[in-house]
Structures are given as structure tokens and as C-alpha cells.
Amino acid sequence: MKKEIKKRLPMPHQPAEERVENFLEVALGYNEEQALEEASRCLQCKQQPCVKGCPVGIDIPGFIKMVSEGHFAEAASLVKSANSLPAICGRVCPQEEQCEQVCVMNKLGEPIAIGRLERFVADFEASHGNGSAPSEIRPRHPELHEYAVAVVGSGPAGLTVAGELAKMGYSVTIFEALHKPGGVLRYGIPEFRLPRDILDREIDYVRSLGVQALNNVIIGKTITIDQLLQNGFEAVFVGSGAGAPSMMNIPGENLNGVLSANEFLTRVNLMKANRFPEYATPVRIPNKAAVIGAGNVAMDAARTSLRIGAREVSIVYRRSRTEMPARAEEIENAIEEGVRLHLLTNPTRFIGNEKGWLTAMECIRMELGEPDSSGRRRPVPIKGSEFMMEVDSAIVAIGQAPNPLIRMSTPGLQTESWGGIIVDAATGATSVPGVFSGGDAVTGAATVITAMGAGKTAALGIDAFIRRKHGLPMG
Amino acid sequence: MEDQKVFAPASDNDGPEHLCRGSKLFGPDALCNKVLRKEKLAETVTLLEIQAPLIAAASRAGQFVVVRPNERAERIPLTISDADKQNGTITVIFQEVGRTTKELGLIDEGDCVPDVAGPLGTPSEIENFGTVACVGGGVGIAFLRPIVAALKDAGNNVITILGARDKSLLILEDEMRRVSDELLITTDNGSYGVKGFVTDALRGILDSGRPVSAVFAIGPMPMMRAISDLTRPYKVKTIVSLDPIMIDGTGMCGGCRVTVGGVTRFTCVDGPDFDAHQVDWDELKNRKLAYYEEERLAMERAAEVAK
Numbered sequence A: 001m002k003k004e005i006k007k008r009l010p011m012p013h014q015p016a017e018e019r020v021e022n023f024l025e026v027a028l029g030y031n032e033e034q035a036l037e038e039a040s041r042c043l044q045c046k047q048q049p050c051v052k053g054c055p056v057g058i059d060i061p062g063f064i065k066m067v068s069e070g071h072f073a074e075a076a077s078l079v080k081s082a083n084s085l086p087a088i089c090g091r092v093c094p095q096e097e098q099c100e101q102v103c104v105m106n107k108l109g110e111p112i113a114i115g116r117l118e119r120f121v122a123d124f125e126a127s128h129g130n131g132s133a134p135s136e137i138r139p140r141h142p143e144l145h146e147y148a149v150a151v152v153g154s155g156p157a158g159l160t161v162a163g164e165l166a167k168m169g170y171s172v173t174i175f176e177a178l179h180k181p182g183g184v185l186r187y188g189i190p191e192f193r194l195p196r197d198i199l200d201r202e203i204d205y206v207r208s209l210g211v212q213a214l215n216n217v218i219i220g221k222t223i224t225i226d227q228l229l230q231n232g233f234e235a236v237f238v239g240s241g242a243g244a245p246s247m248m249n250i251p252g253e254n255l256n257g258v259l260s261a262n263e264f265l266t267r268v269n270l271m272k273a274n275r276f277p278e279y280a281t282p283v284r285i286p287n288k289a290a291v292i293g294a295g296n297v298a299m300d301a302a303r304t305s306l307r308i309g310a311r312e313v314s315i316v317y318r319r320s321r322t323e324m325p326a327r328a329e330e331i332e333n334a335i336e337e338g339v340r341l342h343l344l345t346n347p348t349r350f351i352g353n354e355k356g357w358l359t360a361m362e363c364i365r366m367e368l369g370e371p372d373s374s375g376r377r378r379p380v381p382i383k384g385s386e387f388m389m390e391v392d393s394a395i396v397a398i399g400q401a402p403n404p405l406i407r408m409s410t411p412g413l414q415t416e417s418w419g420g421i422i423v424d425a426a427t428g429a430t431s432v433p434g435v436f437s438g439g440d441a442v443t444g445a446a447t448v449i450t451a452m453g454a455g456k457t458a459a460l461g462i463d464a465f466i467r468r469k470h471g472l473p474m475g
Numbered sequence B: 001m002e003d004q005k006v007f008a009p010a011s012d013n014d015g016p017e018h019l020c021r022g023s024k025l026f027g028p029d030a031l032c033n034k035v036l037r038k039e040k041l042a043e044t045v046t047l048l049e050i051q052a053p054l055i056a057a058a059s060r061a062g063q064f065v066v067v068r069p070n071e072r073a074e075r076i077p078l079t080i081s082d083a084d085k086q087n088g089t090i091t092v093i094f095q096e097v098g099r100t101t102k103e104l105g106l107i108d109e110g111d112c113v114p115d116v117a118g119p120l121g122t123p124s125e126i127e128n129f130g131t132v133a134c135v136g137g138g139v140g141i142a143f144l145r146p147i148v149a150a151l152k153d154a155g156n157n158v159i160t161i162l163g164a165r166d167k168s169l170l171i172l173e174d175e176m177r178r179v180s181d182e183l184l185i186t187t188d189n190g191s192y193g194v195k196g197f198v199t200d201a202l203r204g205i206l207d208s209g210r211p212v213s214a215v216f217a218i219g220p221m222p223m224m225r226a227i228s229d230l231t232r233p234y235k236v237k238t239i240v241s242l243d244p245i246m247i248d249g250t251g252m253c254g255g256c257r258v259t260v261g262g263v264t265r266f267t268c269v270d271g272p273d274f275d276a277h278q279v280d281w282d283e284l285k286n287r288k289l290a291y292y293e294e295e296r297l298a299m300e301r302a303a304e305v306a307k
């Protein structure tokens, strides 16, 4: 008889009708029993395909084995040796396209819930203190402390580079343009997906490694990369992300009520406009909101709109459901919460009243044509299919490009035509000696874990660069 | 390694104290933002001289900082009215118009402003134009000061026109006189200088046939718009400094979008200076009012808390 293959254990969630009223975390996480049970499903494959699916190469079978034996703290340490932000990745990684996609259990039914287990061990460690008490983490090469490295930006790429270099022994200073660290993790991804105490905890961990994090310093404006290199920094890592919002460039886009997802999410996440007037930054509560786009950013904007009190929220997307780039889990969550999908639809202009406020959006229906260069079928407008959609808020979430400040202020820095910084994939080195880069600043808008993977690569590249420069033995 | 952990954990309790320790590479006070001088220039106009050596060193005429006076406050842009590179200080002058500017006005000499970031924006285009007219209205005079000084340094003959509603609201008269070749003053009610508007004074100069090759105008939006309408038929290059609502000030949110010459520009990156004749003023007016209702609420709330 064939052995019954157990299904993966579902994740407990806050009920949809309750959670749209609050900003508390939606997914509640496994408890110890559930973690033990889910971990016991892992086949401990010799080939370890899952490890290759993880951009930072976590020893997945290793830590899952520890979980299945109840050694949760050890499992956390093992995960942390490869990934300094496990509580975050366990929550926001698109696992279904990474580690879980290549898990052999996929063929036999459902993959192991690797991300959920990763989250579990990170949360277990946090709630049970201990783990790796920072004071016990000694830099591997204390003699490297005299060499200083500057990190531009405190998003996942910057935090990873900083953590890795500090663990090696370097003196690291992070410069962040905003008044709080975290990058997109702070101003973009909402609290109900990534609670702020978890983010703070992970940042504190990086600080506890000896990293100095300075806010309110805009590299390229307050001080340039050249100045950093002339002021005692051996190397600079640019992790400035892809923060500049792309707009649609259609008529009426500057009406009040039309805003970029970055603006909307920054108001709520960074400035806490959901707690206006206790916090001073306001956000307009939409009645009928349309969010244009279908990536993670769009889902976050739509679900945030519901939570601040919008009556009706729609996603407007020019392709079909299968092409929606957001994480599957977040699309399901959004639909469950009442977000409507207007697929194969594209706005053509925004219409306002005499006071300059948005009242409606003209849209056109689309159909899918031949595949384009990205391999996805290209949406083509259907002639004469225009129609009006009544909305008082339109949030544009169609992508972000790298901010030009670094490019404009760093002579000799080679970039792609769209603004991405060009690097050597093996080391993260840019065209300027001593300057390295990674994350969204290089790839354009991507994922937390790829940014972290790039950070790890660059940390090794920076280490080798400094050792070579000073004639130190390779570590 | 004691001074490594410069920042307290990021939380709502992030106070100014942790900022005051600074980084060893930048000296102990580099990011402290301590208020060294506070002066009331007029009834609701306050000057703060802030220790900010990095910003002072990098700052050029026409640039601004983003300031946050406390944990719950908005981020608001304020022009760098003066930068003392030697002493490492910047000066901001602001009018208390709403909650955040009022809260900023509560910070005392010796205290630190929690968040000051900059210098932001593209510096004003300073060249030797020949004769230039610089027009400042209200608190806009404070933003005009570094531009006038830079134009003078570049060899221009600078005619400065300052306007205020009433004599008591006129700021920086002596400083402006020092950096200008000629200074004209107008007040709406005739309490000082010539009775009338800055536009009247500028029209007088343009009509006199003097070879004015550029006009810089900074002040309330209706004033800048009026100057723009005035100079258009004279075909004089006219630069204004726009003040839309901003959040980050670094090009990340797009909230500061303005239409100039039919193209969308981000004021915090591409501006704040723009060609006045190309600006879509109606749109800017609407956008500035986007949060009118909420701003009123915030003020009420601030008043309640003050009680």
C-alpha cells in the first residue's frame, strides 16, 4: 500500500472580516506542535534541491531536522548563520518561486512550508531570549576593525552587507536618507504583513553586531561617495534601492486623489497617517479606490486602503490573473478581504472636478496578444472598449526605478539606460574602484531575499577588495 | 567600541539624545542638530540657527532641508536661509502656519531638532546675468537671501524688492540691504516704504527701461503668480521657487509633482526653482489644498493638546 502523503499544515490566519479593521499581523504563525508536525514531513533529501532555491543558501534540511527534534534555538542559530533577517524572510519571501518551488515534496503533493518554519524558529528565538546573545558574537577577525566601510541605505541589501562585514570584524556605518532605518521594509511593506517590532528587532540585531546606523544622511547630497572614500572609508556599498515611483504619464495624473503607491504607503507606514491626528501626517480616506498594478506593492496599497476605511477597493491590471506578479498568498489574502479584481483593464485618463479632485477614471479593456520579450503575453487594447470607472482615489503601483541622486553625484559610475547600477555579478563591484552595489539599486524592483543575496556577495567582494588593497591574507 | 551603538533602537521613542553622540568619523556633533540661536523675527516668524556641519558644508543657494520637530510630526521642507560653512551651522526661517511649524517653534535654544536632512533640491542657477531683480514677499524674503548673495557674488547688479503686508512683518531688511545694490520696500498698507505691492515696484523698474535680464521671485504663491503674469509680456526670464506639499524630499514619493512646460517634474529633485512662465499655477494651487481639511483638524488637535 502506498504511504499516505501528508498535506502541509495550513497557517492560522486572523479572520478576514476582523483583520480589515486593524493593522495587526494577518498570518499568525505556527505554534510548537504545528512546527514539529510540519518539520516531520521533510524527507531530508541528499540532493538538497531546496538549498539551491534559496538565494542566501540556508541549510534548509539541517534546520528543519533540528525543528523536528525540538531543538528550536539551535535551528534559529543555524538559519541565522546564513540569513541575518530570518523573521522577515520567513514572512515576505516569495517562497513558492524559490525554496519551496524546488522542494521535492512539490511533486508529491505540497512542498514543505519552509518559510513558515523559518519564521517559526526566528520568532521562537526572539520570544525565548537567548539564541545568539549579541555579546557572544565575536568578530571573526578583530584586526579588521581598523578598516571602515560605508553602507548607503538601510534596506535589506544594506543591512545584510553591514551585518556580514561586522561579523568579519570591519567597522561599518550605515547612512540612511530617511529618519528611520529599514528601507522598503519600513516605508513600503505594511505592518499587517511585517509587524514593526519584528523589523526593529532585526535591525537591533544588526546594530548589536557593532554596526553604526545614521539616519538623515542623504549620500550624494549631504555627503558624496567620493567624500566618503576620502574620509577614511575603505569601501562604499550602495544599497539605495529602487525608490523612484514610475507614473502612468496619462492625462489628469496630477489631480488630487491620484498618488503613487510609494506616497500612499509612506504616509501610512512611515508617517503613521492611519493614526492621524495623533500623528500629524494626513492621508485622504478613499471612498472608492482603484489601485493600478498587480504586484506586491499594489496588493499592499489595496489592503491598506481597506484598513484605513475605504468602502470599495479594486485592483486594475492590464493582464490576466495568471500574470499577476504578487505573491500568491497575498493575492488570496487580498481577495478574501474584499479587494475586487478588474483584470485586462488599463486606465487611459483621470477625470477631475473643478477643484482638481479625481472623480473618475477612463479605462480601456485589453486582450492578450503574442508573448513579449519577458515571455509574458502582451496586453493589447481593444479598440472602442473604453468605459468609465467612478473613483475618488487612484493609487499608481506600476513600478519603481532607482533614485537618480547617487548616479548624478558619482562621476564614473556606470549605469543601465533605465538607471540600474552596473556591477560585476561575482563581487558586486561597480565601475568605480572601492564602490560596490546590490539589491534593487542594481536589479530594479525585485525581492527582499535577492537584495540580501546580493548583499552577501558584495560583503565577500568588499572583504577581498580591502584585503588585497592592504596586502592582508585572504580570509 | 563604546560609541558604536549610536542609535537607540528604532522605535517611537527615538529621541534626540541618541543623535547627539554622532559618529567618530564626522566629529561628535555632526548629526546633533543643536539649536544655537533662536530669534523671533516677527509675530509668527522664527529663526533657528542649527548646528549641522555636513549640511552647511554642502549647501548652495536655493536648497532646502527636511525637518521633523518630534516623533509624531510631519516631515516639512524649509529653505536654508543661510549656511555658515566655517562654524558649521545652517539657518532656517519659518512662519508658524500650522501644526508642524508651530511645534518647531517650541524647540528651545540648546535643544536638538530630532531630524534635519539635506541639503535637498537643485541649487539655483546662478550666473552673471547683468542686472537682476529679486523679489521677496513675506517669509519668502528668507529664502531669497542666499540667492541674492550668490547673484551679487557672481557679479550681478542686484535690485531687491521686498514686500510685506505691514511693517511689523518685514524681515531681514538690513541683511538684504547689505547684499543688494538697490533695495525697494513695499507694504500693502503703506506703513513702511512705498504703499502697494511688489508687482507695482517691479513694473516701475521694467517700465523705466533698465536692462533687467532676469527676475527671481519668492513668496506666497499668489505673489509669484502675479510676478509671472507681469514679466511675461516683457519676455524677462523669471525664476520662482515652488512650494508644493512634500514628504521625503528625495524623489521617493512623487507627492511634490508639478507641471512645468507640460511635463511632470518632482519639485524636490528637479526644483524647487522653475521657469515661472511654464508653471501650471492652477494645478499647483489645487494640489497645495489637497489636505486643507486635515491640516485644519491637525491644528485643532494641536491646540487641544496644548491645553
Ligand SMILES: Cc1cc2nc3c(=O)[nH]c(=O)nc-3n(C[C@H](O)[C@H](O)[C@H](O)COP(=O)(O)OP(=O)(O)OC[C@H]3O[C@@H](n4cnc5c(N)ncnc54)[C@H](O)[C@@H]3O)c2cc1C
Pocket: A092, A093, A094, A152, A153, A154, A155, A156, A157, A158, A175, A176, A177, A178, A181, A182, A183, A184, A185, A188, A189, A190, A217, A218, A219, A220, A239, A240, A241, A242, A243, A265, A296, A297, A298, A300, A327, A403, A405, A406, A438, A439, A440, A441, A445, A446, A447, A448, A449, A451
Ligand atoms: C510595497 C512593497 C511591498 C513589497 N513586498 C515584497 C514581498 O512581499 N516580498 C519580497 O521579497 N519583496 C517585496 N518587495 C520588494 C522588496 O521590498 C525590495 O526588493 C527590497 O526591499 C530591496 O531592498 P534594497 O535594500 O535593495 O532597497 P530598499 O529596501 O529600497 O532600501 C533602500 C534604502 O536606501 C535609502 N536610500 C536611497 N537613496 C539613498 C541615498 N542617496 N542616501 C542614503 N540612503 C538612501 C532609502 O531611503 C531606503 O531606505 C516589496 C516592495 C514594496 C515597495
Ligand SMILES: Cc1cc2nc3c(=O)[nH]c(=O)nc-3n(C[C@H](O)[C@H](O)[C@H](O)COP(=O)(O)OP(=O)(O)OC[C@H]3O[C@@H](n4cnc5c(N)ncnc54)[C@H](O)[C@@H]3O)c2cc1C
Pocket: B064, B074, B075, B076, B077, B078, B079, B080, B092, B093, B094, B095, B096, B097, B098, B099, B100, B101, B102, B139, B142, B143, B242, B243, B244, B245, B246, B247, B272, B288, B289, B295, B296, B299
Ligand atoms: C522647498 C520648500 C521650501 C520651503 N521653505 C520654507 C521656509 O523656509 N520657511 C517657511 O516658513 N516655509 C517654507 N516652506 C513651506 C513650509 O514647508 C510649510 O509652511 C509647512 O510645511 C507647513 O506645515 P504646517 O504643519 O505648519 O502647516 P499645515 O497646516 O500643514 O499647512 C499650512 C500650509 O503649508 C502647506 N504644507 C503643508 N504641509 C506641507 C508639506 N509637507 N510640505 C510643503 N508644504 C506643506 C500647505 O499647503 C498649507 O498651505 C517651504 C516649502 C517648500 C516646498
Ligand code: SF4
Pocket: A053, A054, A055, A056, A057, A058, A060, A083, A089, A090, A093, A095, A098, A099, A100, A114, A115, A118, A449
Ligand atoms: S530565505 Fe526565503 S528563499 Fe531562503 S529559505 Fe527562507 S523563505 Fe526560502
Ligand code: SF4
Pocket: A041, A042, A043, A044, A045, A048, A049, A050, A051, A060, A061, A064, A102, A103, A104, A105, A112, A114
Ligand atoms: S527539498 Fe523539501 S523535502 Fe527535501 S530536504 Fe528540502 S525541504 Fe526537505
Ligand code: FES
Pocket: B245, B246, B247, B248, B249, B250, B251, B252, B253, B254, B255, B256, B257, B266, B267, B268, B269
Ligand atoms: S517630496 Fe517625495 S518626491 Fe518630492
